[in-house]
Amino acid sequence: MSKRTAKDAHLPVGECVTQVQDILRQRLCHQRLPDKPEGVESQHRHLLELLKRTAIHGESNSVLIVGPRGAGKTMLLKCVLRDLLEDKEAQKSLLQVHLNGLLQTDDRIALKEITRQLHLENVVGDKVFGSFAENLGFLLEALKKGDRSSSRPVLFILDEFDLFAHHKNQTLLYNLFDVSQSAQAPIAVVGITCRLDVLELLEKRVKSRFSHRQIHLLSSLTFTQYLERVRTQLSLPDGFPDSRFAQDWNDGVKTLCGDKSVEEVLQRHYNSSKDVRSLHMLLMLCLSRVSVAKPAIKPADLLEASRLCFADAKANMLHGLSILELCLIIAMKHLNDVYEGEPFNHQMVHNEFKKFLQRKSNSMYNFEQPVILKAFEHLQQLELIRPVDGSSAKTQREYQLMRLMLDHSQIMEALQKYPQCPTDVKQWAMSAFG
């Protein structure tokens, strides 16, 4: 046995790198659940107990999982479900209905989906499913017929729960909660939402029927924990085929996390957001730079990935503009400065640009009016400028009022990096007065 592991221990580097990519990608792309959810043990226990009682004792419950985006709400629920289904008894009896507020945008669709997921449509045979009212009656009838001890418990998972609260009359929520509070088929309603004020969305009757259990996922993650999480996310598991490669890799990750510059970058990310998704995004960028030639993550990779993550989208767009368009943007900036953010139109921008040409320019030539109009329209298409809401479409394009969608800092940053930007244009942009 030991001989065999020894033999296996020397996989070619290419092989190892592929394996590493595989394992880490599964982790970072949320394809695999962590063995144990970190930092949310009590919530995990609470939810597991709750669902177990529904699955095994037939007790109806309702609960909301609330937390900011990327806090691990769905992960928590999935972990709980995985653990719950390890119980044979629960596995055999529990029925699940997964709904998403973004998909089931009204109660009619939601009801159809519920019926489909509960495999109730078989009961009506090939009969085309009738009206919304019939649907509702059908489902309520189905749920009413059950009772606590004999019916299979049904788990309703409402992702983006807050969107269900916008449905007309909140019929679905009322009925689900009403069933959960009456002696009908046992159901557990689990809502997932990132809105902290979700209860205020519920109508008073619906609210009264909701059990007011909320599981909050608010991570009070410290930076050391954050660092530790980075390390665990990147480390290879013990079962890696090539133990020596794994050893090397893990050591590399450890030194990486100890690196001063890396720590700085991570601190910045930590300051910006604690959510797991943005961290995964960063690590994913690092991981994709790992190759056979460079089978480790170096601090430089992380810095580069961080630079990509923090890059300003709008400033990047400015890099692709022509000089004329850039000049128009600068003219708009000056107009904004002069008129303190009041909207402008094409004619004003053109005038500003002409002033610049007359006074300072030696590298720029005047353009025809249509050319400038075209450039202006291009900027509008890129949504760097947008028309003022109130302005009617009837006004001539030259006189339509516009607003600049860029911050000064973005413009200056773009100018700094713009390749071969004429000096006079740069000076014009920096000067306080047009």
Add this chain to the structure above:
Amino acid sequence: MKYFTRLRVRRVYKWRGEPLSFNRKLKTFEYGSLVISVDGLPRTTVINAGQHILIEGEDEDNPYVAKVIRLFGDESGKQKKAVVQWFVRVSEVPLSKLKLLGREPHPQEIFLYQGRSCDDEVNAESILRPVQVKHLDRAAPFPDSGDKDTLFVKLSWDSKTFRELESAAPVASPPPPTPPLPKPSLPPSPPRSPPTAAPAPARRALPTPDPAVMRRAASGEVRGGRATASAGKVGVTEAESLHLASRLSASKCSSARRRKAIARTPGVRKKLQLSSPEATTRQDILDEDRASEMMLAQRLSSSPPLTLRLTHSLTPLRKAGAATTPRAHRLTPLRKAHAAAVTAEDTAVPLEPDSRTPSARDDSTSPQQGDETEAELPTASGRTPRRRNATPRRNSSSSRGQKASTPSRQTEPNQREPGLTVLIEEDNENSPMLSAAAVTPRSSKRKSAQLVSSRIRKQLNLLENLQVLNSDGDDDEDEFVPSKKELQSSSDEEEEEEEGALESDEEEEVLSKKSRRAAAGSCTPRSKRKTTSTSARTPRKTPNKKIPPGTPRTPRHATPSIPSRSLPARRPGNVLEEARARLHVSSVPESLPCREQEFQDVYSFVESKIVDGTGGCMYISGVPGTGKTATVHEVMRCLQHAADVDEIPPFHFIEINGMKMTDPHQAYVQILQNLTGQKATADHAAALLEKRFGSAAPRKETTVLLVDELDLLWTRKQNVMYNLFDWPTRRHARLVVLTIANTMDLPERIMINRVASRLGLTRMSFQPYSFKQLQQIIMSRLNKVKAFEEDALQLVSRKVAALSGDARRCLDICRRATEICEHSPADPFSTGLVGMSHVMEALNEMFSSAYITAIRCASLQEQLFLRAVIAEFRRLGLEEATFQQVFVQHRALCRVEGLQPVSVSEGLAACQRLGACRLLLLEPSRLGVLQRVRLNVSQDDVLFALKDD
């Protein structure tokens, strides 16, 4: 409405004949029959006592069904009345009760009404026409006749439960001595039961005997009607035996039977003698079978005059008995023998001779066939045949045994005989007696019988598979599925391999039957049985291909249900779990504490309305969770109980909930469906309800309608509410409407005057529970399960009472507290009860806002952004700023904090995250840097949350 008046004008009601008796006390004359003639038409309809009639009601399409018990008029002859035994149609039974039936009701099914709330005296003028009613056994399938006017009775209905007909029968008075002439001798006093009860079993279209009938028969109760029917039955057997060599012996035996019957019921004698010559004539018409079959079909489809027509044809009793078709009417004619004299039937008369032919028909088509087509065209539902196949055999033994003891009971078994023998012989293929098969008519009969039986077999087979396919329990399946044993045997019959063993079984059974039969002293069966048990084999080997495979009929009104779990849910294990189960809102408490006054008010309101037979509205308001719906339900439970023990008249209770419908107008649909089981569109339902509540009906129960969440029934024109409140004010509606909503002033706020006025001023408001009440509620729920410390309960109650007074909230908190207690580390000093600390924790969990925690847990940039927002607000003196403005502050704050300046993208991301949590309120994100930002929490909260850092 128009239709009614027209009808009234056209009909003329007359007594026929002299009064049979005169009641001195009431000064009424009793008549034997009533003639209804229609103006301008020569034909008249005769209504006799004991006949089933249709009585006009609110629904023109479904007039009431009843059976005439007595006809009487006052001295002046102006008033013509009839005492009737009501039957209820399926549509008249409240939908909620229909479920008690445990199956889909047949559309033509009716139930013997045994409730007390209906007046059984009707104006004779309301009689529309006679109708054909067949009594079926409970287990028997419904025959599928295209004939819409034939109705079927299986069960009785006493406004609460369905019962077997027979169980009801003994309750009614014992049947009167059978009259030699039909009516006169009918005892006037308790006339209800005999006509309903006695004929019911005798007319049974299916040959299963009823235990109750048997019992009654055994006790010698059954007399004339039964006996005559039995004579008719004898005719059947005789008809068959006519074609046998043993005809002589058969007649001998039948006459012997007859003698017996006559001995018991002298009245019958005359008739029997009358009928005997008919038997001889029958032979002459043997070959008319084909034609007669067609006639039969015609007759079946032409309904109303059928009964009357049969009256004539029945005089020759023997023949009538022999004919399998008019079996249902076999009894009636005897009752009204003199009706035979009435030949006024215009259409019926020409048919008269033909009506005899069906009797001949059985020579070639076999009574079996006749049964088949008449009673249960196998198309009705694939399963029927099997039932049929199975039942007779099972029941036969018992019936036979009984017959042996009391010859009068021969009615049933005899009637069953043809079918029985055919069925049995199928299995006895190796029976040696082939000789009789040589007789031609018999063989033809056999053939058809074979055909039928093979069909049955085939369908059985198909159904067997089908049943496996859709085995998930829909209700109406039970009806057709024979008991397991039968199923087994019938399916086994299909398997050739097991034949031998089975056959021996069957053989045994037959033998035992034979012996029993011999004991009964009838000589027919022996030879006949043997001979009939000849051919059987063929049909099975050549299955009839004509029958298309029955398509799996999906039940139209299937009620779906969540599949049931394999293991039953676990029972609560310890005190805390027990307490939790009791504290769940869904658990129905033993009583409703703290709502005694409200309960009393609602109870007396509804009770008085029910007792008076009037209608009214009541409006109940109260914040959520104050027990409005629960109280009303409790009231209804109590009233229902009171109705069950006959303290108050029975009533319907219907419940609708504004939240459980998709559109206010669906209220009509739901009410109608609860009331009658009909499905209709909203408009149609509204019209039907309007008619139902707007018109008088001879019998009507009070309807109590609970409208929950009334405010959702609001429409712009408010017509739904208007109708709901208007119906109770109608004179005949007998409708009590209880409405529930949250706001006290809903009528004033959302209702227009004419609606609010109709709602009236009967209002009740449920106050939020006080802490004492909440405490009492929890205590009563816990019911001596000691799980909470006293103080803890008080804390919860006080807290909830201070916040909302919502009992649901209170129970939820207690439930959560038990959970916390269960998982808290065992404290050596703790009592194991839910204490203050647990309750505090639960309260905190439920009532504390997460905003502050959320701000504390936010990332540094997010916190900075919040600060920037506040700083910008302060600078502007407004509670709103654009992102661009806030961003300037944000950058400045970053510099102060010594952090790298953030980019716009980063700032926007932080802003969006805060917006997603609703710490900030944002404009749509497409506005980018121009979007406006507002705080969703107070500035103080933000500053408080950020201060500690």
